[in-house]
Structure formats: C-alpha cells, structure tokens
Amino acid sequence: RELAAQEAVKRGLDNRPDVQAQIDMAVQNVLGNAYFSEYLRANPVSDEQIRREYESIRSTLGNREYKVRHILLVSAADAQAIIDRLAKGEKFIDLAKQSQDRSSKDIGGDLGWINAATYVKPFSEATVKLQKGAHTLKPVQSEFGWHVIQLEDTRELKLPGIEEAKGQIGQQLQQRQVQKHIDDLRAKAKVE
Secondary structure (H helix, E strand, C coil), rough: CHHHHHHHHHHHHHCCCCCCCCCCCCHHHHHHHHHHHHHHHHHHCCHHHHHHHHHHHHHHHHCCEEEEEEEEEECCCHHHHHHHHCCCCCHHHHHHHCCCCCCHHHHHCEEEEEEEHHHHHHHHHHHHHCCCEEEECCCEEEEEEEEEEEEEEECCCCCCCHHHHHHHHHHHHHHHHHHHHHHHHHCCCCCC
C-alpha cells in the first residue's frame, strides 16, 4: 500500500480533483472518529444513566406480551363486514386472506408474540382490552387502515437483566449523546 501510494504521488495522482476529494473525505473521517472517541472518553455514560434507561424501558414495555392475529382492511365497513362474518362462525384464519397486510395474510393474520408498547396506540389499546380467544367487536382505526384484532394468548414479558442489557443500552446512550453533541455543534456553527 505504501509503495502504491508513493507511485501515485510521483505520477501526480494526488493532484487530481477526484482523488483530492477522496483524500479530504478520508482525513475528515479519521479526524471525526478521533474527535468523537476523545469526546466519549471525556464524557462516559455512567452506570446510573444505564440503570435509569433500563428502568425506563421496562416501564414502557410493561410486563405482558400478546399473541395476536389481525386483519387489515381499507375501510371501516370492510372491517365491520369481517366482524359480522366472525359472529356467524367463520374462522379468523380463513378471513385473514382478505387482509391488506401482505406479510401476515397468508398465515392467518398471525403477528406472533408482540409487546403492545411497540405497536401504534389504537392497535395496542384494543389488544390489551381483549380477553384470550376474543376479537375486537368494532373496527380499530390506525394510520395503516382498519384492523380486526384477535387475541390468542398472553404471557409474562421476560426482559434480559440489566447486566445482560448494559452493553447495548450503553451504546444507545452513547449514540444519543454523540448526536446531541453534533446537534449542539451544528447550532453553534457558522457556515459560509
């Protein structure tokens, strides 16, 4: 690599605009990485910050998971028609073939085990109110369309302990810290 670089300089390739732009970018990357490494060394994430973030995540996620099926439809009338057919004894799995959700329609609307906190609010609120084996009696509207939701089962949410999650949470906090620092630098910068 060193010999090739020396030859490139002898031939004047380092003066070409496209090569100079790449050199400038490489220098920026090296300097930027060095700066942020130094910044993180000087501003480490504390165990207390990690503990608070872990507790925040735990409280947000709650303590339950839900095994859910759904049928996504374009209109409230279409969703109500599905609910009416369910009331007449048709199978949810069969009716799911009409779903607009391509990823679940061929598997009976199965979404697997979900945490309600990770879904859009109307969907989550309807899911947690259902009894095991029941489906929504009214269409549920979200930004994606109209849902008919069936709750198959619930179970206790098992989160990893803080020691297991410490590394990942620490990384996320560092990334947020760096992003905030970048935003602060950008706010102070004067670009001409």
